[in-house]
Amino acid sequence: MPRTEVNRFAEMEIFARVVEQGGFSAAARVSGVSASAVSKLVARLEARLGTRLVHRTTRRFQLTPEGQSFYERSVAILADLAEAERSAGAGEKPAGRVRINSSASYVSHILAPILPRFLERYPEIALDIVQTDLVVDLLADRTDIAIRAGPMPSSALMARKLGSTRMTIVAAPVWIERHGLPRTIADLDRQERLGFGYARAVKGWPLRTAEGEGLVLPTIGRVRMSDGEGIRRLALAGVGPARLAAFTIRDDIADSRLVPLLEDANPGDEEEFYAVFIGQSASLPARARALLDFLAEHGQVA
Incomplete structure (x- = not known):
């Protein structure tokens, strides 16, 4: 040969x-x-x-x-x-186009506010941002960096943690006016609940009973959505209660657009976020490594 x-x-x-x-x-x-x-x-x-x-x-x-x-x-x-x-x-100056794949929630609440600072710092870097909550094949999709939520499975991908966020069940005041404020898990179980239209690591809403026992309430309802930001907007419109990441609804709760439900039954679990990529971070092109380092510094969720 x-x-x-x-x-x-x-x-x-x-x-x-x-x-x-x-x-x-x-x-x-x-x-x-x-x-x-x-x-x-x-x-x-x-x-x-x-x-x-x-x-x-x-x-x-x-x-x-x-x-x-x-x-x-x-x-x-x-x-x-x-x-x-x-x-x-x-010695390579960060320049060129970086393709990033991320959930709409992360783009709306984390990436968008910090993006002007990144573009000002790296004027020769251009970004292609693809929004989806679905897991993509980084090679097939030509993705440099993907933002993923939930536990990282064992794989050949490398990951840098971007923090974690508490999960909270919320509903809009208009929904509460129509259906009443759920005071027990049984009350909530009688209502339709907004959920995702694809399989997730946790198949429902984890809760803790008054006796301290854990259970998972399935997301049963007529309306499902393919991304977390879409579910948030449905919840704001009064379509139904939803279980969402704290960083996406913190302002909604502060401004009374959404109301937390059954906080005494919330087990306090958190969803982790990662920036994932192929290969070692040290061997990434300078353009992709610049974005990865910037996200690790400024793109943390909480």
């Missing part, structure tokens, strides 16, 4: 993950590829080097002396490559 057709750094990176994760399947999970693809890559690497790097059976995985030596040299080379990329990126 011609030398130009071999991606030696990719081979080293996958082999290092195999060693560090203790096997092909675990390395495949963190790399976002199939176990068979990892196995074939290591087999091709062994064939090209003309030596066995690992002894593997259905139950055991063990490095050969040659494999141990290759692993140690690979880790050193990969570290040198990362340092070279960091040095190159440090």
Whole structure:
């Protein structure tokens, strides 16, 4: 095989993950590829080097002396490559277009107010902002940074936490006038409730009974919405009660546009927010790293 057709750094990176994760399947999970693809890559690497790097059976995985030596040299080379990329990126002026994918709630209440400061600081950066609460494939969507809420699943994506926010059940005064103020969980259970039109990590509204027991109230209603900001607007219009992030409704509550419901039954759970991206933050293009660092400093939710 011609030398130009071999991606030696990719081979080293996958082999290092195999060693560090203790096997092909675990390395495949963190790399976002199939176990068979990892196995074939290591087999091709062994064939090209003309030596066995690992002894593997259905139950055991063990490095050969040659494999141990290759692993140690690979880790050193990969570290040198990362340092070279960091040095190159440090001297690069942030410029170009950054594509960010975010929920409408985060855009409206967090990103929009801080955006003028970012654009003034980085006049050569342009932004494409895509609003959706749905999880997107960053590679397929050509997304540089995505803002996601909820627990981060195990994946090959990297993440930087942007804080967490308390969840609160609220309703508009006009809805309360029509249906009455719910004073117990049973009162609320008799009413239609606004919910999301897609599967979420928490499938309902967590509550705590007067006896301290936890339960989850399903979001049963005729109206569902695909994003949190849309649900907030429906709640403001008196369509029904909703369970929303505190940072999106803090001003609404302060101005009496929304009223908290059953706060004594609120378990106090919080929803976490993350900026997620592919690869290490140090190796991101300067334009994307500038936005990531800015969000970490100014784009925190609470």
